Amino acid sequence: MLELHSMPTPNGQKVMIMLEECGLPWKHVDVDIRTGDQFKAGHLKLSPNNKIPALVDPDGPGGSYTMMESGAILLYLAGKTGKFLPRSVRGKYDVLQWLMFQMAHVGPMFGQAGHFLTLKKEEDAGLKYARERYLNEARRLYRVLDNRLAESRWIGCAEYSIADMAVYPWTRSHPDRGITEAEYPYFMRWYRTMEARPAVQRNNAMAIEIRERMTRAGEAKPPVNIYDTKDNAARLGKATGH
Ligand SMILES: N[C@@H](CCC(=O)N[C@@H](CS)C(=O)NCC(=O)O)C(=O)O
Numbered sequence: 001m002l003e004l005h006s007m008p009t010p011n012g013q014k015v016m017i018m019l020e021e022c023g024l025p026w027k028h029v030d031v032d033i034r035t036g037d038q039f040k041a042g043h044l045k046l047s048p049n050n051k052i053p054a055l056v057d058p059d060g061p062g063g064s065y066t067m068m069e070s071g072a073i074l075l076y077l078a079g080k081t082g083k084f085l086p087r088s089v090r091g092k093y094d095v096l097q098w099l100m101f102q103m104a105h106v107g108p109m110f111g112q113a114g115h116f117l118t119l120k121k122e123e124d125a126g127l128k129y130a131r132e133r134y135l136n137e138a139r140r141l142y143r144v145l146d147n148r149l150a151e152s153r154w155i156g157c158a159e160y161s162i163a164d165m166a167v168y169p170w171t172r173s174h175p176d177r178g179i180t181e182a183e184y185p186y187f188m189r190w191y192r193t194m195e196a197r198p199a200v201q202r203n204n205a206m207a208i209e210i211r212e213r214m215t216r217a218g219e220a221k222p223p224v225n226i227y228d229t230k231d232n233a234a235r236l237g238k239a240t241g242h
Contacts, residue, residue, distance in 0.1 A: 002026040005046055006053035007033055007214060008207035010169035011070045011107065015053050016206060017165045018074055020199035022081045028206075032214045036224035039235045050236055071103040074162040084162045095156030098148070098163035102170070106141055110170050113138040113177070115227060135177065142179050142187060145171075149186035168194045169203075 002024055006012035019026045031037040031052050038050040046054035047068040055067045055076070067073050078085035086092050113134035121127060145167065148155060156163030171191060174184075181188045194200050225231065 001058070003029050003056040004053055005029040005031050005043060005056065007031055008210050009033075009052065010110075010172070011051075012053045013169035013203055013207055014070050014166045015055065015073050015077075017168065017199055017203045018077050018084065018162060020202050021165065021197075022077060022083055024077070024081070028210055030210065030214050030217065032218045032221075033226055034214075034223055035218045035221040036235065039224075039232075039239045041239060044236075044239055050232070050239075071099055071166065074099065074166060078162050084160065084165070086157055086159060086161065091157045091159070095161045095163045098156045099166055101144075102163065102166040106145075106167055106170050109134060109137045109141060110173075114173065117176075138177050139179070142171075142174065142177065142184055145190075146184040146187040149190045153190075155190070164190075164194060168200065 002019065004012070004015055004019065004026055006015065006028060007030065008016065016028075031043055031054075033052060037043060038047070038052060043054070044050060046056065046066045049068060051068065053068075053070055053073065055073045057065045057067075057076075057080070060066075067076055075085070085095055112130075116127065116130040116134055119127065123131075145155065152158065154160050154164050155167055168191075171179075171187075174187075174191070179187065195204075224235070
């Protein structure tokens with residue numbers, strides 16, 4: 001059975017949606033990044049960059065196969081099942097462009113916007129600059145998505161694909177970024193279509209369940225601040241003997 005070593009953050013959820021869409025048997029192995037599970041030796045073997053998600057396929061190419069990087073995992077599952085990545089050369093490269101767009105822009109920029117906007121710190125000029133920079137960039141990226149969805153029913157191409165699955169979980173916080181039906185109507189139409197999909201609904205319900213289970217399991221453990229980059233570098237160094 002496929003194992004997803006993860007936590008239901010947007011990067012974890014995009015793989016959960018794909019696994020559900022493909023109807024593959026899989027299980028979630030909880031990796032709580034709030035209590036430092038990503039720095040454990042067992043997880044670092046699967047994901048040397050100390051991040052979730054990681055996938056273990058016991059029935060992979062040449063035997064058991066492990067993977068990090070959510071975009072690569074989506075491509076792997078699309079290759080394994082022959083689903084959600086068009087066979088036509090044009091369609092395939094259309095989807096790849098938009099998958100890369102998600103990985104290079106939507107994920108990192110929305111992530112930074114979320115970080116700075118929710119940072120509990122007295123606002124100074126530096127924090128104001130960071131908040132404005134990433135919020136503006138997030139809203140610009142929503143504009144790119146809205147423009148794309150004005151001309152294409154789905155993000156990657158004319159069919160539902162891994163590009164849609166990659167973008168959706170990142171956009172669940174769109175109300176907090178001031179994204180409205182009036183200003184982003186094509187994005188909102190797509191978003192509703194995504195939410196009507198049974199696999200997406202199963203993901204959303206599982207994400208709550210898994211997060212609650214992980215919160216209960218982590219209650220007694222000391223927290224790790226994933227934004228403390230100095231501490232995180234030291235943890236990685238210690239875990240890998242450097
Ligand atoms: N590009 C990576 C990003 C993965 C990533 O940033 N994961 C975050 C959670 S969404 C994480 O594991 N953070 C833990 C840490 O930074 O220690 C992917 O798409 O898989």
